[in-house]
Amino acid sequence: MFQKNAWYVAATPDEIDGKPLGRKICNEQIVFYRGPDGKPVALDDYCPHRGAPLSLGKVESGKLICGYHGLGMGSEGKAVSMPGQRVSGFPCVQSYPVEERYGFIWVWPGDKDKADPELIHKLHWADNPDWxxxxxxxxxxxxxxxxxxxxxxxxxxxxxxxxxxxxxxxxxxxxxxxxxxxxxxxxxxxxxxxxxxxxxxxxxxxxxxxxxxxxxxxxxxxxxxxxxxxxxxxxxxxxxxxxxxxxxxxxxxxxxxxxxxxxxxxxxxxxxxxxxxxxxxxxxxxxxxxxxxxxxxxxxxxxxxxxxxxxxxxxxxxxxxxxxxxxxxxxxxxxxxxxxxxx
Known part of the structure; x- marks a missing residue:
């Protein structure tokens, strides 16, 4: 029994540097990686093509590439490319609100419309050189x-x-x-x-x-x-x-x-x-x-x-x-x- 409309620490930044990370949070199987702007992205760890875990793929220029057939996913959960194939009509996979703050990657596994970054627990020591x-x-x-x-x-x-x-x-x-x-x-x-x-x-x-x-x-x-x-x-x-x-x-x-x-x-x-x-x-x-x-x-x-x-x-x-x-x-x-x- 746990609250889903809340911010949870999901990873540390080093865990998603240059590679995807698959992690289950509150029964949600999520893949984390860095998008084209360097900011963290959180998607359902599911390739819309054949259901493979996207976390077994790789990140190229901020795009998540499925390790099964090379389908490329955009940061909003939309399939954007695949060698020799048309995938623009594929349904989106779920995306999750995610923030990088205080040296942690935070995710909101519930209703994304309720996710307010200001609700993230404040750590007074995190940005203080005296700590x-x-x-x-x-x-x-x-x-x-x-x-x-x-x-x-x-x-x-x-x-x-x-x-x-x-x-x-x-x-x-x-x-x-x-x-x-x-x-x-x-x-x-x-x-x-x-x-x-x-x-x-x-x-x-x-x-x-x-x-x-x-x-x-x-x-x-x-x-x-x-x-x-x-x-x-x-x-x-x-x-x-x-x-x-x-x-x-x-x-x-x-x-x-x-x-x-x-x-x-x-x-x-x-x-x-x-x-x-x-x-x-x-x-x-x-x-x-x-x-x-x-x-x-x-x-x-x-x-x-x-x-x-x-x-x-x-x-x-x-x-x-x-x-x-x-x-x-x-x-x-x-x-x-x-x-x-x-x-």
């Missing part, structure tokens, strides 16, 4: 809502990520959850604790002591249709925690674009944006590598969770730590219900 970003892409064989649940309740870090970001103080401090302006927010603030290994490394990366007590924060924000942004960091204890002067802290935004492929599979675009020592590419690479290992631990757990849920069909139970995920699911349910009632 650095590193991330990647994973394919999860699970319901995208399981990924949202995971990110909106970080209690699991104590058990699933004990050698990197987990520590017992996380489960000792109860989170607070609320809904605000169509989003869901879960917060946890820990005071006068020692930093876990990941954050010790981050402190060293900002030339700060890593062997002194810190205040740690986790502020998870869900935005529809399926984005989770998490303010995370540590500051030397006694300097104001989340509000501390940058000279005393390391803070970042964990970026999570969770794009449904099907009801039981997900494209997970993950990363971390930080505003300390932003020009140190080595530090960016180190953080990205360490973070990728964390998300791989999530991947194994969530995929096994999906198998178990499908096997037993038992209802999921909720506790107070699940408040953020429950709020997020309530928002999703409402938006999907509204969309279906007007379709």
């Amino acid at each position: 650095a970003y590193g991330g990647g892409l994973y394919h999860f064989n699970c319901d995208y809502r399981f990924v949202i649940d995971n990110l909106m309740d970080l209690t699991h870090e104590t058990y699933l990520h004990p050698t990197s970001i987990g520590q017992r103080e996380i489960e000792e401090v109860p989170p607070t959850s609320r809904m605000e302006n169509g989003s869901a927010i879960t917060s946890r603030f820990m005071h006068n604790i020692m930093a876990p290994p990941f954050w010790k490394a981050a402190l060293r990366g900002n030339n700060l002591k890593d062997d002194v007590p810190v205040d740690r924060w986790q502020i998870c924000r869900f935005f529809p249709p399926s984005h989770v942004m998490i303010d995370v960091g540590v500051a030397h204890a006694g300097h104001g925690g989340f509000e501390a002067d940058p000279a005393h802290k390391v803070s970042s935004v964990v970026v999570d674009f969770i794009t449904p492929e099907t009801e039981t599979s997900t494209w997970y675009f993950w990363g971390m944006a930080r505003n300390f020592n932003a020009r140190d590419q080595g530090l960016t690479d180190q953080i990205t590598s360490n973070l990728s290992k964390v998300f791989l631990e999530d991947k194994e757990m969530l995929e096994r969770q999906q198998v178990n849920v499908e096997r037993t069909r038992r209802p999921l139970l909720s506790l107070n730590i699940d408040g953020g995920g429950m709020h997020a699911r309530k928002i999703i349910d409402q938006l999907v219900s509204e969309e279906q009632s007007t379709s």
